[in-house]
Amino acid sequence: MAIRFRRIQRLCDPTNKEAGKKVYPVISYQYDTSATLDEFAKDISSTSGVSEGETISVLKDFRTLLRKTLLSGRSVNIKGLGYFFLSAQSKGTEKAEDFTIANISGLRICFRANSDIRLFTGTTTRSDGLKFKDLDHINDSNIMDNGDETPVPDGGAGDGGETPDPAA
Incomplete structure (x- = not known):
């Protein structure tokens, strides 16, 4: 498993x-396709022993209920998975009294992973195969993980800078 x-x-x-300025890493999904439902x-x-059709139905129902619950003004905390909540987007104003509902330009669903699934870059995670x-180094030297001097293909899904929208 490699995190690009x-x-x-x-x-x-x-x-x-x-x-x-400083240099920072940005996770890239350029060469991968998103996992599907x-x-x-x-x-x-x-x-689990549950049929594939029943599993799809439950996951779709979860997605629908998650959206409904968030839009009703509640957060969602799923034990062992994480915490879903809404975040408002706006340009902001200088003074609190100048801010109105019209300044809100959108909502974003945010997720905070529970410690059970959170990834750490410490020695235990690296020893587990992380x-x-x-990608900048791979493209410069054309060397892949296995040591082959095979060029890395250009293109692919995504632009490399954003996480794909899981709702799509």
Whole structure:
């Protein structure tokens, strides 16, 4: 299992442009396809004894209920999985009294993973097989994980900078 990343340069402090820039990693999904509901259903079905069709139905019902619950103003905490909540997007105003509902430009569903599934880059996770693959380095040297000097294909799904929308 390899976590692919690219290096990008960003301002250290976005509010202070004189603070300088630093290089940060951005996880890339460019060479992968997103996991699908059908794949999840098949895997869950094979380990749980529940049919694939029933699993798909339950996952779709969960998705519908999650959206409904969030839009009703409640957060959702699924033990062992994590915490779902809404975040509002806006441009902001200088004064609190100038802010109105019209300033809200959108809502985003956020997720905070429970410690049971959270990933850490410490020694225990790395010993469990987690590796990082520097895509900038791979493209420069054309060397893949197995040592072959096979060029890495260009293109693929996604632009490399954003996480695919799981609701799509």
